[in-house]
Amino acid sequence: MKGFLSVAAAALAACALFGQSGEQQAARQARSVHLGYLGVPPSAKVFYVEATADRFHPGSYLCLLGFDGGYAGVQELVDGRHVAIFSVWEPSNPFDFKAHPDAVHEDKRTKVLYGGEGVQVSRFGGEGTGGKSMMPWAWQLGRPVCMAVSCAPDGAFRTAYTCWVWDEAKADWFRMATFSTLVGGEQATLRAPYSFLEDFWRNVASKGQVRAARFSRLWAWDGRAWGASPSARFTADANPLTTIDAGPAADGFWLATGGDTANVTTPLWAEVRPGGAPDASADRRAKLLRAIGATAS
Numbered sequence: 001m002k003g004f005l006s007v008a009a010a011a012l013a014a015c016a017l018f019g020q021s022g023e024q025q026a027a028r029q030a031r032s033v034h035l036g037y038l039g040v041p042p043s044a045k046v047f048y049v050e051a052t053a054d055r056f057h058p059g060s061y062l063c064l065l066g067f068d069g070g071y072a073g074v075q076e077l078v079d080g081r082h083v084a085i086f087s088v089w090e091p092s093n094p095f096d097f098k099a100h101p102d103a104v105h106e107d108k109r110t111k112v113l114y115g116g117e118g119v120q121v122s123r124f125g126g127e128g129t130g131g132k133s134m135m136p137w138a139w140q141l142g143r144p145v146c147m148a149v150s151c152a153p154d155g156a157f158r159t160a161y162t163c164w165v166w167d168e169a170k171a172d173w174f175r176m177a178t179f180s181t182l183v184g185g186e187q188a189t190l191r192a193p194y195s196f197l198e199d200f201w202r203n204v205a206s207k208g209q210v211r212a213a214r215f216s217r218l219w220a221w222d223g224r225a226w227g228a229s230p231s232a233r234f235t236a237d238a239n240p241l242t243t244i245d246a247g248p249a250a251d252g253f254w255l256a257t258g259g260d261t262a263n264v265t266t267p268l269w270a271e272v273r274p275g276g277a278p279d280a281s282a283d284r285r286a287k288l289l290r291a292i293g294a295t296a297s
Contacts, residue, residue: 022238030199030207030258031239033246037193037218037229038271044190046221046292048148048285051195053141055212055256059201062213064147068192069183070130072147072163074139078201084137084147086163087130088179094128101125113160114178121177133177137165146284148173150292151188159184164291166284173291193218193229197255207241210259216252217274219285226285231273234266250277
């Protein structure tokens with residue numbers, strides 16, 4: 001599932017996913033599991049997260065950075081291709097699974113301000129409406145993916161959201177896409193950050209496959225300093241399968257769902273505190289701020 005207006009909304013909205021009950025979902029797919037980051041500054045301008053997929057399968061989505069307005073992450077498509085995606089809603093109901101993008105008036109649409117080289121940019125519907133971007137991205141099992149989302153005012157009534165992906169080969173940030181949407185304006189901030197794992201193949205066999213990933217603590221920049229979320233809340237959608245779990249990782253958290261996973265580490269809705277390993281992202285975050293500043297000059 002993609003929208004996350006709050007932890008509770010995410011779990012409850014899944015009841016209506018494509019008109020399916022929780023029991024119908026359980027018959028076809030692994031349960032979606034989330035981390036809702038706590039203790040985040042209310043005036044954040046940048047969110048940063050690292051994630052490592054340890055066990056994955058075709059038809060899976062690893063969302064690194066969801067927020068109240070959009071989401072960014074990586075997928076393994078059903079044909080095995082690896083991609084990165086970034087989407088931003090326009091004012092609409094993100095749980096309207098019949099929403100058609102052409103029905104939105106031009107003035108109210110999410111606008112494309114930038115698309116990076118090799119990035120496909122288009123509109124989406126069926127989960128509310130908005131703008132989406134996708135590109136081939138050769139992420140690998142066991143190797144961290146680093147992503148960030150920044151925001152800035154776009155006039156008096158709009159906010160521009162930009163997705164950044166760390167290019168390890170170039171040791172620099174790649175600006176994937178920038179979308180402008182009718183929210184925030186001069187009061188532009190990022191809110192309600194979360195991460196999740198999802199089985200979107202839903203072909204019955206997929207629920208028997210384990211998907212597992214580790215996440216760093218979420219870092220937020222408020223315009224003056226970086227701060228890390230001190231904990232995260234473990235939640236899941238309305239699918240009643242109990243093959244889910246979460247817990248602390250070295251410098252963050254882990255999530256698992258499907259197959260023989262058992263909920264023995266952290267109860268649903270419980271708070272998880274990260275492990276105490278030292279942070280190793282300071283240099284990448286410093287480069288990120290320079291990259292963001294360069295686009296604003």
